[in-house]
């Protein structure tokens with residue numbers, strides 16, 4: 683019954699994305715336990731942007747000044763850079779991570795700007811030899827960051843835009859061609 687846990691993203695229910703895009707690009711205070719995921723498939727290139735509350739990634743959101751906190755942030759960055767462990771594609775799609783970047787306002791940026799809420803932001807790019815075979819994308823962020831319980835996903839493929847919410851037991855994004 684695994685398919686019951688899959689989240690269907692369907693072009694027929696394309697939503698207006700104005701609100702979601704705004705929430706992602708801005709620095710509005712986040713909700714702890716909830717992250718943002720933006721996925722764009724353009725030809726063979728699939729890009730993923732992730733924003734997660736510091737509270738869920740390292741357990742704090744103040745500037746990391748002491749060595750212990752700085753090390754926590756560095757370890758979290760390393761986890762976030764392991765693109766292949768966070769996102770799992772169907773083998774037949776032949777997707778390969780070609781870029782992974784991570785940053786955090788806990789070590790850079792302006793604390794006031796975040797209203798006391800620090801984030802981790804990561805960007806990924808995958809090259810998929812057979813993009814029509816992507817089918818499903820399994821997101822493993824919930825396993826790496828256990829206090830995370832929701833990921834708000836915006837998916838853009840070609841002319842289709844849709845939005846959904848992933849949960850620890852519903853962590854599969856289904857692509858519909």
Ligand SMILES: [Zn+2]
Nearest residue numbers: 735743799800
């Ligand atoms: Zn916060």
